Amino acid sequence: xxxxxxxxxxxxxxVEAVANILMEQGASGVAxxxxxxxxNFKSDAYGEILDKETYTTLAEGAQVTAYFPETIxxxxxxxxxxxxxxxxxxxxxxxxxxxxxxxEVVEEAWATAWKKYYHPVRISRYLTIVPSWENYQAEQxxxxxxxxxxxxxxxxxxxxxxxxxLQALEVYLRGGETVLDVGTGxxxxxxxxxxxxxxxxxxxxxxxxxxxxxxxxxxxxxxAQDVHVHANNLLTGVEIVADVIVANILADIILLMIPDAWRxxxxxxxxxxxGIIEAKKQLVVEAMQTQGFEIDQVFTQKDWVAIAFKKAxxx
Numbered sequence: 053x054x055x056x057x058x059x060x061x062x063x064x065x066x067v068e069a070v071a072n073i074l075m076e077q078g079a080s081g082v083a084x085x086x087x088x089x090x091x092n093f094k095s096d097a098y099g100e101i102l103d104k105e106t107y108t109t110l111a112e113g114a115q116v117t118a119y120f121p122e123t124i125x126x127x128x129x130x131x132x133x134x135x136x137x138x139x140x141x142x143x144x145x146x147x148x149x150x151x152x153x154x155x156e157v158v159e160e161a162w163a164t165a166w167k168k169y170y171h172p173v174r175i176s177r178y179l180t181i182v183p184s185w186e187n188y189q190a191e192q193x194x195x196x197x198x199x200x201x202x203x204x205x206x207x208x209x210x211x212x213x214x215x216x217x218l219q220a221l222e223v224y225l226r227g228g229e230t231v232l233d234v235g236t237g238x239x240x241x242x243x244x245x246x247x248x249x250x251x252x253x254x255x256x257x258x259x260x261x262x263x264x265x266x267x268x269x270x271x272x273x274x275x276a277q278d279v280h281v282h283a284n285n286l287l288t289g290v291e292i293v294a295d296v297i298v299a300n301i302l303a304d305i306i307l308l309m310i311p312d313a314w315r316x317x318x319x320x321x322x323x324x325x326x327g328i329i330e331a332k333k334q335l336v337v338e339a340m341q342t343q344g345f346e347i348d349q350v351f352t353q354k355d356w357v358a359i360a361f362k363k364a365x366x367x
Contacts, residue, residue: 200238
């Protein structure tokens with residue numbers, strides 16, 4: 053069987069959105085190469101010092117490479133991919149070069165091509181993300197390993213938005229909480245929540261590909277095999293009251309879930325939102341404050357922001 057490789061040259065802030073677009077059009081796997089990720093790792097106190105040239109050939113920006121089976125007619129889906137990516141600036145996301153190239157590869161090349169992009173990464177004080185094919189042993193007693201197969205869906209934990217969210221979860225989870233993970237993607241935030249002591253976790257995603265990916269990744273992590281994974285549009289129709297709600301999605305999508313998040317969050321509960329570029333921060337903050345949320349803590353990395361809001365007790 054042959055595969056078609058589609059590579060999108062884009063900006064760092066758009067990699068997860070571009071990956072999502074490609075998966076929605078039928079890609080069977082994606083690989084992300086991001087100069088910003090390597091720069092972050094080189095200054096990361098938790099991780100190994102990396103040689104940039106070893107992990108990327110890019111001089112700037114990022115590229116997302118997707119693999120489509122030959123059964124998908126590329127001339128039909130390519131215009132759709134291009135049109136949706138072209139609209140990302142409407143959501144405040146830069147698209148960089150925004151160049152798309154295609155290449156034909158054989159089955160064996162596709163099966164291993166994306167693996168060179170992923171290595172064990174120490175994300176925070178307690179959390180290390182390890183690709184499923186790597187043989188990695190924890191270096192410290194308190195280190196928690198999250199095993200992921202990043203070939204199945206976007207959301208490997210290496211992007212700044214995910215890293216910020218994981219760090220925020222470390223701050224707010226103390227054990228015994230009920231957590232709602234909105235837009236779960238690969239399921240990395242749900243797995244981390246279990247490692248950090250959450251008792252019950254519900255993971256939601258609108259994309260069926262992400263739901264399947266999350267379910268498979270839960271099985272790779274024994275601690276997370278009881279996570280409830282469902283296809284759902286944000287928090288619409290959900291009736292589970294939570295201590296913590298976490299969402300690593302685009303700012304404009306976060307705005308849509310604010311009323312439901314307020315409805316489902318316990319008094320003094322925490323809402324953690326990420327995927328917000330600096331230019332959209334004030335928009336999100338004002339909408340949250342209008343609803344009644346109060347800022348508790350802000351996490352930043354480069355141009356990305358994650359914010360933890362508190363739901364005040366009702367008088």
